[in-house]
Amino acid sequence: MSLIKKIHNQLVAKEFTCTELVKEKLALLKENKYNSVNTVLEDLALEAAAKVDAKIANGEEIGLLEGIPFGIKDVYMVQGTYTSASSDLLKKYKSAYTATAIQKLLDAGAIPMAKENCDSFGHGSSSENTVFGSVKNAINQELVAGGSSGGSAVNVAADYTVFSIGGDTGGSIRQPAGYNKIYGLKPTYGRVSRYGLMAYASSTDTVGPLAKSIEDVAIVMNVMSGKDAKDQTTIASEEIKAEVIASKPEGIKIGYFKNFIENDAIDSKVKADFLATIEKIKSAGYEVQELDFFNADTLVSTYYTLAMAETASNLSRLDGTNYGNRIEDKNLKETYMVTRSENFTEETKRRIVGGNQVLSQGFSDAIYLKGQELRKEIEAAFEADFNKVDIILSPVTPGPVPKIGEVLSNPHAMYLSDAYTVGFSLGQLPTLTCPFGTETGIQVTGAKNKEQTILQFANFLNQVQ
């Protein structure tokens, strides 16, 4: 059931005012026992709510998203608000403009409630790499929220926001969605403009929604999608139709990667639950094929090599002179050094250094350029797979949700926890996390621009659970 439609109907029926709704959510966000928020946008939200109430009072029709409270990961520019990327460097940085995706939601009348806590610059898989305090899981507060869009996932799961906008580079929407048992969509690369999203790894960065229903994911995607002159990697896309999503998918073939499931790294319960879901799909009459794919180590290493190279390049502009908190020293060069040393977190510095290593003389041929070649092979393998099947299913993570404190102490284990998400990022494919199938959810992936097909199949899967 669409929460957006339910609230829309309640607003139209005058069961409560938009201001009352927004005040209730603001109180929850401020109380906030999960560390899921960096800045509450109280004035902005109340001002927008008053406009919606005025329209309703005047008997004017309101749009579906008008008056719907939503959250924004703190890596998106919203004019006049702090956009910290959960870092010390940008803690007091104010956005001078608004990201295209967010502007489209504001134009549709959705109400911005908060800038949400996340891993600093998107660097992490647990939302513990943040200067605002670790985000706690919405279901069990001893566990991590998942990263990097952890605050966004928790706010939706805890009903602080109706939907939130996260950012997914290597799994940053899909993994926290799975950890907090909600839906999270990483769209096809380029479907939503990245203009105004703080760049982490430009070739895999995507903008996507986290929500409690498939229908809500589709509603938000339809508003945000489209070509944007300010982001030349954007592509034209077709509307996702609610009636298609609600119908049973016919004549499609399902596949899964055998080597994701048949290896020592996967948790036994995750494996058993995933295979049980496969059996349900077979029982419903669908053909399921086992597929061969790259091993997890190669996927993780290829992704991180390229992502680190891109983040080293993207974050080189953050030196305290152009942006952020500057720490003065004896000359400009030392000022850059001290500013970056003191203001970046350890994980962010680890990734910047790794990126500069692979881009430097003596390393670029053996690692960076080889990583680019491997990526081409991964993309070619996906193309071949989607000639055989329409949907690829996979667990979101190999293991269960970690406890707070376990992840940051072992960066290599953290990188490996992304084994099942990063491949689809390298392929720039649309992938949806569904909150069932395994403890951390199940991913439904399609070929590029097949968002409607994956949402339709996810809806069917939800019904057979």
Added chain:
Amino acid sequence: MSKIMPVDILSSIKGAKSSEAVDKLFDVIKNAEINSNSSNQNAKNAVSIDDLRADVVENSSEITKQIIRENFPKEKDGYLVVSKVIEG
């Protein structure tokens, strides 16, 4: 041209060193087998010349200018203050 620059200078981070966790990732790439038959994805990802936007100067709104000024750590007579210009 053969001078290799250390990562702390490349990264502008004091005392920066490579990490064991990241080196493990790179080792996997070094040892990976490459199949030379993969297709040319770079051409597919290129932006069409028809999609390039016009290179024009656009004036920012007053609110944008005001916020940008707020973000500057130091300002003097309308100019950003830089600590010291590097010599040589």
